[in-house]
Amino acid sequence: MFTPEQRDRTRARLLARAEADDSITGFAYTGSHATGTGDRWSDTDIVMGVRGEVDVTVARWTDWIQGEFDPRHHWDLPVRGASVVRLFLLPGWVELDITFTPEDEFGPRGPQWRTVFGQDQPVEAFAPPDADMLAGLVWHHALHTRNCLVRGRTWQAEHWISALRDHVITLACLRLGLPTADTKGAHLLPEEFTAPLESTPVRSLTEPELRRALTATITVATAELDHSDRELATRLRPMFTELT
Template sequence: MFTPEERDRIRARLLAHAEADDSIVGLAFTGSHATGTGDRWSDTDLVLAVRGTVSDTVNRWTAWLYDEFDARHHWDLGVGGASVVRVFLLPGWVELDITFAPEPEFGARGPQWRTVFGTPRAREHFPPPDRDTLIGFAWHHALHARICIERARWWQAEHWISALRDQAISLACLRLGLPTAYAKGAHLLPDEVTAPLDATLVRSLTEGELRRALAATVAVVTAELDRSDPELAARLRPMLTELT
């Protein structure tokens, strides 16, 4: 895999290329590199302010990254709006997440932002996830896990049990003000929350094991609801327990 020195050299070349590109009028780092919390394994997230047609700049930069760094693959992360978020894989497992934003959309949407050059616009930050939506996904995943067990669809049951555990982690992170996306705050959760998660792991694709793991995961979700909304927990607990 890449070394920190290799990654830093690529970052420097990206910055120099942006400064030499007349269509790029701003650049900011986001993610851990913006806040000084990155480590040896951190990838590179940056936002480019584009003056002119975004698609033209995206195509030019994509071609340059393949020619200059021998990029192996890229894909677009759908975010809506006029910005394009293109994710690149370079040799050595170097990941680049580059947002090509129209000049009026160049601005921080969250606390992880460090402007290198250009003038960012004031923009609303991304809202935290909706708690009721997370709870809705939780009971939905629990229900479908039970149905898949009854249908003897073992792999699909495992999928829903794991997805249910993800919702429990997100709910705990939201309650404690920790990052919710991609379990980024999971390592900061207290032991009282994380210790029971071990029992939620599916250890084999057998009916008995899947039923055990589902029961353990439902117990974790119910405990989290007790901490954040006892009244709602009291309404949902009998139905959730019925699934186990």
């Protein structure tokens, strides 16, 4: 694994390259490095404002990173608009997440942002997850778990139970004002929520175990809905009982 010193040298080389590139109009750190909360294992998240054709700059930078760091793989996150989010895996498990965005869209969309150079533009913040959609995914996944069980599709049932638990965690984080993406706020949730959650993982692919895990997960989900949308919880509780 990489050392913090190796990661910091990589960041410094990226910044120096950006400062020397006339097409780069802004450079910012996002993620934990922007807020001083990173640790030994934090990756590198960068946003760069681009003058001109974004795809041209992305191709040029990719060629440079290939020659400079010898990455083992790279791929793009799907995003809307003209921005490109390209992720690189360097030797030693150094991860680079670089967002190339038009210069008029270079600006913070959330609290994790630190401008190194360039002028921030007023941009729309990322919207939080929709609580009603999350609640809908809860009942959707519970129903599909039950359907998989009666069809004997054990691996698919396990998938739905795990996904259901993730959405319940996101609902709790949203309610408590904690980070919601990728369950990043899960370690900050109170024990009164996490203690019952410990019984929800699937321990084997037998039907009794899958039904036990589904019941445990639905119990936690119903308790969370009691906090976030009590009227909906009241309507769904008897229907959840039919599934368990």
